[in-house]
Amino acid sequence: MKKPIYLLAGLLLLSTTLLGWGFWGHQRINHMAVFCLPPEMVGFYKKNIDFVTEHAVDPDKRRYSDKEEAPRHYIDIDHFGTHPFDSMPIAWKEAAAKYTEDTLKAYGIVPWHIQIMLSRLTEAFKNKEEDQILKMSAELGHYIADAHVPLHTTENYNGQMSNQKGIHGFWESRLPELYGEEYDFFVGRAVYIKHPLEESWKIIRESNAALDSVLKFEADLNSRFAEDKKYTYEQRGKNNVKIYSEAYSKAYNEMLSGMVERRMRAATLAVASYWYTAWVNAGQPSLGDKENATQLDSLRSQIRREEAKMKQDRIDGVVKGHEE
């Protein structure tokens, strides 16, 4: 018997999209960040560009098996009042004293997690552990990129509170997928970040400032678009998936007037700048002295083992935070 296709499609509606930039975007950001690095670093990173690109998405893979992972990717800053940036202390200790650790973890910890990853990367540079340098670079890049997404700063992260469900993947995956090849990723040279935690908060503030437009433009567009013109169906592998139509995407992208590209460019420069900052703070060690091919092979198989384990003990329904 032939299955009614609309039923199947309904079930699959954009259900795997709350991942921050999608695979393409995360990989692109890490990849292009390499070209912003100073001469002392760029050779090593270019040689290992496939690794930092491929592993840009590892933190998202962990979200379904490790319940500590999800809150590292966002902060629902609007949970903390009308002027949350005035009331939220910048430092973790003071923020935890004010709101409790549990509350912070429930609403997201991305600015502080960037700080943790930065110190891990700095440590790896100090110890000249090249496999760890690459692993930490790839993962730090992920969290920095996530912090650049406006919908990663709100409780209404998928438009579920404003009848705009699906907007998360629309903004961060569908639009870059359609128009990303035209983006200009030459964003200049990495800069030293004197106050990394303050910088992370600055990124969050900028993302949050763009949130109004992200939601309002889509709501406006939705009100003047017929439902049957808004979505289309596309075959992806074995699945027939309901996605935002090209006409709808084009109109939204025009209203956003380059916002997605601007956030991706800012993310790329920030990723390179945090890598560079870690390297400077570690005393500018020389890179690529050792032959790290074997190290990387064993790191890769370690990651593969972890992924296999994750699949096995996936905790369905337990993992909370920005999921459907």
Ligand SMILES: [Zn+2]
């Ligand atoms: Zn993420």
